[in-house]
Amino acid sequence: MKKPVVLLLVLLMTNFSVLVQAQNPRRFTEIELLVPRGDETDEKSVIVTLGEESITIKAKNSALEKTFYYKDIRSAEYSYSKNPRWKTGLGLGAASVLFPPLLLVALPLGFSKHRRHWMTVRTETDFAVLKLSKSTRKIFIPAFETASGVRVEAVGEDK
Numbered sequence: 675m676k677k678p679v680v681l682l683l684v685l686l687m688t689n690f691s692v693l694v695q696a697q698n699p700r701r702f703t704e705i706e707l708l709v710p711r712g713d714e715t716d717e718k719s720v721i722v723t724l725g726e727e728s729i730t731i732k733a734k735n736s737a738l739e740k741t742f743y744y745k746d747i748r749s750a751e752y753s754y755s756k757n758p759r760w761k762t763g764l765g766l767g768a769a770s771v772l773f774p775p776l777l778l779v780a781l782p783l784g785f786s787k788h789r790r791h792w793m794t795v796r797t798e799t800d801f802a803v804l805k806l807s808k809s810t811r812k813i814f815i816p817a818f819e820t821a822s823g824v825r826v827e828a829v830g831e832d833k
Contacts, residue, residue: 700723700725701722701724702723702724702817703719703734704810705719705720705807705814706720706805707720707731707738707802708804718733718734719733720732720733724818724821724822725821727744728741728744729742729744740800742795742797742802744823746797747795747797748797749794749795749796750795750796750818750819750826750827751827751828752793752828753792753829754790755789755790790806791805791808791811792805792806793811
C-alpha cells in the first residue's frame with residue numbers, strides 16, 4: 675500500500691512543479707544562445723529568467739551561465755533575418771572591433787536559409803545573441819522591456 679501512495683505523491687509533485695514552471699511568466703525555455711567556439715558557432719538550448727535586477731541565461735545541458743544586470747545593459751536589439759543584425763550605424767566591422775567574437779557568430783550564420791527571430795543584449799563588456807522561437811518572441815520581448823526598463827530596438831526587417 676505504501677508504494678502506490680508514494681508513487682502517487684511523486685507524480686503529483688512532479689506535475690505540480692511542471693505546472694508552476696509553465697505559469698512563471700518570467701522564465702523562458704524555447705530560446706537558444708549562440709556560443710562562439712573557435713571558428714564555429716554552437717547553439718545551446720537555454721533557460722532565460724528575468725529576475726528583479728538581472729536577466730540570467732543558463733544552458734540546459736551544461737554549466738554555461740550568463741547574468742546581465744539591467745543597469746549594465748547598453749542596448750537590446752531584435753531582428754528577423756537569416757542572421758543576427760546589429761544597429762546599422764554601428765556596423766558589423768565596428769562591432770567586431772569592439773567584440774571580436776561577434777564576427778565569429780555572424781559569419782557562419784550567413785549560410786542559414788531561413789529567417790529567424792534574433793535578440794542581442796549588450797553590456798559594456800559582454801553580449802548574448804539569442805535565437806527566439808516565433809511564439810516565444812511575442813511574449814519575451816515585452817517581458818524583457820518591462821523587467822529591464824530597456825527598450826528593444828527593431829533592426830532590419832520586423833515581423
